[in-house]
Amino acid sequence: MKKNKKDHEIDLKNWLFKFKSKWYLFVAFALVSLAFAYVYVKTSPRVYEFKSTLLLGDQQTGSKKAQELLEVLQVQSKGIKVEDEIGLLQSAEVIKQALKQLDFSVAYYKVTDHWLNNFGDLIVEEQYESAPYLVNLDTTSYQLVDVPLVVRVLDDKTYEISIEGKDVSRYDFRQHSVVEALPEVNFKKQLKFGEPYKSKFLSFTIERNDMEDMAPGKEYFFVINSLESLVKQQQAALQVAPIEREARVLVLKTRGSIPEKQLTFLNKLMETYVARDLEEKNQNGLKTLEFIDSQLATLTDSLRRSKQALSSFRSSNRIANINVQSNISYEKLSQLEAERARLNTDKAYYETILDQVQNGNGIAQSVSPTVAGIQSPILNNLFLQLADLNQKKAGYRVTATADNPMLRKIEGEIESTRGAIVANLKNLIRSANISINDVNRRISGIESNLASLPENERKLMDLQSESEFIDKKYDFLLAKRSEAAIALATNTTDKKIVDQASMMGNTPVNVKPKMIYLLALLIGLAIPAGFIVLMDNVDNTIQGKDDLSNTTNIPFLGVVAHGSKADKLAVQNTPRSAIAESFRSIRINLQYLMSNSNFKVIGITSSVSGEGKTFCSVNLSSELALSGKRVVLIESDMRKPTFTNYFNASKATGLSSFLTQGLPLQEVVQKTQLDNLDVIPCGPIPNNAIQLLELPKMQELIDLLKDEYDYVVIDTPPIGFVSEYFVLMRHMDVNLYVVKHKYTDKDLLTQVNELYAAKKIKNIYMIINDLNYSNTYEYGYKRKAKYYYV
Known part of the structure; x- marks a missing residue:
């Protein structure tokens, strides 16, 4: 090809x-x-886009002034994790807290008056504050949620409510949980406006308002939304991202069909997030105050008893002064006692923190140990690491399941950090025990030195030392409580709403x-x-001249125009038609191409039956005869003869009679109604057509016809079905191969292409039959020639 x-x-x-x-x-x-x-x-539904901006601070607790003044509250700065804060903002818990403060439980819808709604409820608008009626839910009773409840107005006072659905949930608004799943619900009832209705499925009151006229027969519907469905809707529409990389300003975007509703939600979400952050920080400060208050309550009674005992001893023994030596010894003893008390206090605090960490009551997330006086940098860092890990865990819980590998890894790191905190606390407690034992040893030495002092003076010094120690410890804790109270009073959130929610543009985004x-x-x-x-x-058929030239290298001779199937002798009957002009052009082209040779025998074939091979043979012969040439047309297709469709030819004699019976030429040649055109039909159909065509009589017939006629035209069988053409090919001077427009498959030309490439066939030309000029670009110009044709 x-x-x-x-x-x-x-x-x-x-x-x-x-x-x-x-x-x-x-x-x-x-x-x-x-x-x-x-x-x-x-x-x-028209969906609009809304946005707001939120600033994340540096996550410090208390005012800056308090931070600078109170050393006890100097905590190492923790860099904020923007990804964690985004996870918290998009978490179901934060969204749920915001939605609980909004009245989104009932969604109102209206079927508009549009001709498309004649085919069903195609155009439905959601109403927010413009609904012509108000549904008051009884949240103490169970409700059917997430299914449309249709309200059809009957008159000014009554309405009909109906519900139809499958897999409908009964919902408890007090616990915000599904109590029952109903496989199918079908319900219809007439009620009055303002009249409460209560059943095991629903409990509500519908009241009219004057915002819109509710005409009789008009339909509305509303949906009672469960909190979970509302959370899923808002969570799916919410997008949170930093305004640029590594920025602490977050842009919150959401989409919805009711601007007022979405603006309210977005603002409430930011308010809830900021309030939640402040509440968590206040809880941390309150826990610190509770711990100091518990220590002060214990010291208050001890201080009162020690002062009372000292006063009673002085009064009963009339002791006023202690000598210098005793003062020095007792001063050292007092210092050691104070140091031992401090060590005991630190130990008690370490043990308290250790107990809380091991009991898992959240102390690692809520209380910073430096607030109570822990000065260990390692322990402080461990607490900060644990807080960061908990923030990561909160962020992953938004989208990850419990089996998520990253979530499991973070939980493992949390347990490892907790273990390190416990180990450090135990080390601090052991260190405190060693220091206490050392102080006790030193105290014992001083006490042994004081044993020689008078008993009254020794007891007086003991009472004074105890009183001074308790007083100092009380003052110390009291000062710490004041500092913690100031920090709590000046506590502020590091989150700030920069821009309130606003609509992005005035046109829908969808x-x-x-x-x-x-x-x-x-x-x-x-x-x-x-x-x-x-x-x-x-389509693998021949579409035109260019398509044919791309399929074969055989030269192209011409086209035959499309015409009526009934007009089989177009050249004779309508000589001014497009078909007659087509054969006239083919005749002229053929004579021009063969002008240098004395050709007389023209063979016409095709690939398969139905391509118009016989039609072309008859009309080309007629055109040659009309040009003044004597022409004889031979029907060599003795398997499927068709000449009787064109001429009044007799079937009694013909080509088969000449080849088998040896009849003279005059008896097999039949005249036609056209001068100069004779035909030789196939005659009686033989059983051995190809053997007859191979006989020497066929060559004898061709030679006789050459002597009497100018042209001998042979209508051969199609080469795609039988082999007669290859037998007759040696007698032909010119071979015409007929293909039909949009009928002949390109693959059928493979055989003749191979013959032509092997030079086994000479003087072969292609003709396209039945080409409609109106359906082809190549010959579209011929449509303008209709005035030349009849």
């Missing part, structure tokens, strides 16, 4: 012609596409009519174009 270098080039003019010939498809699909676009534009109509028009044009291209590529 020939491969033309232009095979892969796009002939735009040719494609435009094909598209133009199927213009009705483009119009039909464009109208249908635009109709679908119109329905989509009218039925799609429905843009101009763009949708343009896209629909393009789709409406692309579908038929694609269909035409697909069918053209799937």
Whole structure:
């Protein structure tokens, strides 16, 4: 098969012609596409986009002034994790807390008065504060949620409510949980406006308002939303991202069909997030105060008892002064006692923290150990690491399941950090025990030195030391409590609302009519174009002259125009027709091409039956006869003779009679109604057609006809079915191969292409039959020649 270098080039003019010939498809699909676009534009709910901005601080507790003044509250700065804060903002818990403060439990909808709703409830609008009625839910009773409840107005006082659905949930608004799943619900009842209704499924009151006239027969419906469904809706629409990389300003975006509703939600979400952060920090400060208060309560009684004992001892023993030596010894003893008390206090605090950490009551997340006086940098860092890990865990819980590998890894790191905290606390306790034992040893030495002092003076010094120690410890804790109270009073959140929620633009983000109509028009044009291209590529038949030249190297002779099937003798009957002109052009081209040779025998064949081989043979013979030449037409297809459809030829004698019976030439040649044109029909159908054609009598017949006629035209059988053509081919001076427009498969030309390439066939030319000039770009210009044809 020939491969033309232009095979892969796009002939735009040719494609435009094909598209133009199927213009009705483009119009039909464009109208249908635009109709679908119109329905989509009218039925799609308008969705708008909203945004707000939120600033994340540096996560310090208390005011800056308090931070600078109170050393006890100097905590190492923790860099904020923006990803964790985004996870918290998008978490179901934060969204749930915001939604609990909003009245979104009932969603109102209205079926608009539009002609499309005659085919169903296609155009439905959600109403927020503009609904003509108000549904008051009894949240103490169970309700059917997430299913439409249709309200049809009967008159000014009554209405009909109906519900129909499958897999409907009964919901408890007090616990915010599903109590029962009903496989099917079908319910209808007439009620009065303002009249409470209560059953095991529903409990509500519908009241009218004056915002809109509720005409009788008009339908509305509302949906009672469960908290979980509301959370899923808002969580799916919410997007949180930093304004730029590594920025602490977050942009919150959401989408919805009711601007007032979405603006309210977005603002409430930010308020809830900020309030939640402040509440957590206040809880941390309160826990610190509770610990100090518990220590002060214990010291208050001890201080009162020690002062009372000292006063009683001085009064009963009349002791006023202690000598210098005793003062020095007792001063050292007092210092050691104070140090031991401090060590005991630290030990008690370490043990308290250790107990709380081991009991898992959240102390690692809520209390910073430096607030109570722990000065260990390692322990402080461990607590900070644990807090960061808990923030990561909170962020992953938003989208990850419990089996998520990253979540499991973080939980493992949390347990490892907790273990390190416990080990450090135990080490601090052991260190405190060692220090206490050392102080006790030193105290014992001083006490042994004081044993020689008078008993009263020693007791007095003991009472004074105890009183001073308790007093100092009390003052110390009292000061720490004041500092913690100041920090709590000056506690502020590091989160700040920068911009309140606002709508982005005034047009919906999901429905843009101009763009949708343009896209629909393009789709409406692309579908038929694609269909035409697909069918053209799937169609393997001969489409025209260029298509034929890309399929074979055999020279092209001409085309035969499309005409009526009833007019088989077009050249004779309508000599001014397009078909007659086609054969006239083929005759002239053939004579021009063979002008240098004395050709007389013309063989005409095709690939398969139905391509118009016999039609071309008859009409080409007629055209040669009309040009003044004596022509004889031989019907060599003795398997399927068709000459009787063209001529009043007798079947009694013919080619088979000459070859088998040896009849004289005059008896097998039959005259036609056209001068100069004789025919030799096939005659009686033989059983051995190919053997007859191989006989020497066939060559004898050809020689006799050459002597008497100017041209001998042989109508041969199609080469795709039988082999007679290859037997007759040696008698022919010119071979014409007929292919039918949009009928002949390109693969059928393989055999004749191989013969031509092997030079086993001479003087062969291609003819395209039944070509409709109106359906081809190559000969479209001939449509203008209709005035020349009759």
